[in-house]
Amino acid sequence: MATPELICETLKAQGRRLTPQRRAIIQALLDDDSHPTVEQILSRVRRILPDISPATIYNTLDELVELGVVRELDVGLGERHYDIRTADHAHLVCIRCHRVEDVPFNYDALGTDAQHLRGFAVLERQLILRGYCPECLASQ
Numbered sequence: 047m048a049t050p051e052l053i054c055e056t057l058k059a060q061g062r063r064l065t066p067q068r069r070a071i072i073q074a075l076l077d078d079d080s081h082p083t084v085e086q087i088l089s090r091v092r093r094i095l096p097d098i099s100p101a102t103i104y105n106t107l108d109e110l111v112e113l114g115v116v117r118e119l120d121v122g123l124g125e126r127h128y129d130i131r132t133a134d135h136a137h138l139v140c141i142r143c144h145r146v147e148d149v150p151f152n153y154d155a156l157g158t159d160a161q162h163l164r165g166f167a168v169l170e171r172q173l174i175l176r177g178y179c180p181e182c183l184a185s186q
């Protein structure tokens with residue numbers, strides 16, 4: 047579970063401080079588990095830091111992704127989504143309303159042992175299940 051304390055520890059361990067910008071973005075992601083886009087994060091962060099620029103948001107997000115605190119997701123809808131839950135899970139994606147939800151998934155169950163990976167060092171595992179959410183199905 048991602049908590050502000052745990053994230054703060056992760057940053058400290060890498061010699062980074064929890065700047066107001068980083069704190070505001072982390073808080074926005076902790077408060078919004080819908081896998082927001084940059085624009086959605088920007089509007090939330092502006093409630094705390096009204097003068098923050100989109101460039102700062104982009105740079106800080108990139109930095110948090112690099113530090114392993116935030117995950118960047120491309121769910122095939124043409125926008126980048128951000129996720130503060132970095133533990134393994136899969137995503138359900140609605141191709142109509144672009145909703146992105148978490149679904150538990152044990153990647154080890156894929157049985158990708160060393161032999162099948164043919165020497166690849168895997169850094170990230172993503173499973174995306176695309177389709178229609180219950181609301182979109184009901185309104186069709």
Ligand SMILES: [Zn+2]
Nearest residue numbers: 140143179182
């Ligand atoms: Zn939907």
Ligand SMILES: [Zn+2]
Nearest residue numbers: 129131147148
């Ligand atoms: Zn997620």
